[in-house]
Amino acid sequence: MSVPETRPVGPRTTAYLQPPGGWFLNNAGWICGAEHLVLVDTCATEQRSRRLIEQARSGNRDRGISAVLTHAHGDHANGAGHVELAGGTVRATPAAAEEIRGGPHTHPEIFGEVPWGEISPPELITPVPEPTEMDLGETRIEIHPVPVRAHTGGDLVVHHPADSVLFTGDLLFSGVTPLALHGSIGGWIEALEWVKRFGASTLVPGHGPVTTPAEDVLERQSAYLRWLLAVTTDPEPEHSTLQQRAREHWPEWQDAERHAVNLRRAHAENRGHDFDLADAALAMLSAAGGRIPLDI
Ligand SMILES: [Zn+2]
Structure with a gap:
């Protein structure tokens, strides 16, 4: 099992990175004020989430704790029940809150049997429908729901x-x-332009190393999303050829089987038809050569 890295990215801000960052190995982090500690996201399994909470609280035990979940996916949200058990409040957008309450979502048809541990959803999730500030004592954070469907x-x-x-x-x-x-x-694509407008010096992505606006991580991803739309305008795109081209254009990215899903999503948007999630998941499994093993 890979070992998480605790990385300070400011006097009061810590990124919690889980290399190599692929399936279910998400990033999280925390911001520590004089009175309150806020986790950004949890982890996929009970064991990983409890370790994250323990790391965040070490040296900060006199502070109240809560969590803000960036979205509903299990790698980021599965451990939220443990924040509640630690006496904390959990926040998410209204749509994510509803999705999380219906979980946990473990997708055994894609990932097989996984030792998740206890990952029941929290009893209560406080919805954040609009931009909100939290005063943590001597510092404040802002929570901004993304104004469009994006990830x-x-x-x-x-x-x-x-x-x-x-x-x-x-x-x-x-x-x-x-x-x-x-x-x-x-x-x-719109959301990545919106992200730039915060003018933040440090970007903590959902997966992979911390980056900055000066590096080309965001631009590479934006170029990829535009490419997806550009190459899927035909009624019947050549998916296997396009998947291979994507692997060649973005060779530094792991989990390349996801191109199969992304191309189908782009095609559905271009042609104005419904996205067939089950068909896309099958195409991804085919590209991966079968069920995707998780080392978590
Ligand atoms: Zn996600």
């Missing part, structure tokens, strides 16, 4: 202006193929 229909970002850090959740993937299974390619 999912219920994304948010967490901004800590004092440290100039933006936790993007899965709006941004660093070194990992983005996944639009529950998203919108066109909306995601």
Whole structure:
């Protein structure tokens, strides 16, 4: 099992990175005020989530704790029940909250049997329908729901202006193929432009290494999303050829089987037809050569 890295990215902000950042190995983090500690996201399994909470609380035990979830996907949200058990409040967009309450979503048809541990959803999730500030004592954070469907229909970002850090959740993937299974390619392109307007010096992506606006991680991803729309205008795109081209154009990204899903999502948007999620998932399994093993 890979070992998470605790990385300070500002006086009060810490990124929690789980290399190599692929399936279910998400990033999280925390911001620590004088009175309150806020986690950004949890992890996929009970064991990983409890370790995250323990790391965040070490040295900060006199502070109240809560969590803000960037979206509903299990790698980011499965551990939210453990924040509640630790006496904390959990926040998410209304759409993500509804999705999380219906979980946990473990997809055994894609990933097989996985030792998740206890990952029941929290009893209560406080919905964040609009931009909101939280006073943590001597510092404040901003929670901004993403105004369009992007990676999912219920994304948010967490901004800590004092440290100039933006936790993007899965709006941004660093070194990992983005996944639009529950998203919108066109909306995601808009959302990346919206992310730039925060002017944050440090971007903590949902997966992979921390980055900055000066590096080309965001631009590479934006170019990929535009490419997806550009190559799927035909009624019957050549999916296998396009998947191969994507692997060649973005060779630094792991989990390349996701191109199969993203191309189908882009095609549905171009042609104005419904996205067949089950068909896309099957195409992804085929590209992966069978069930995707998780080392979590
Ligand atoms: Zn996600």
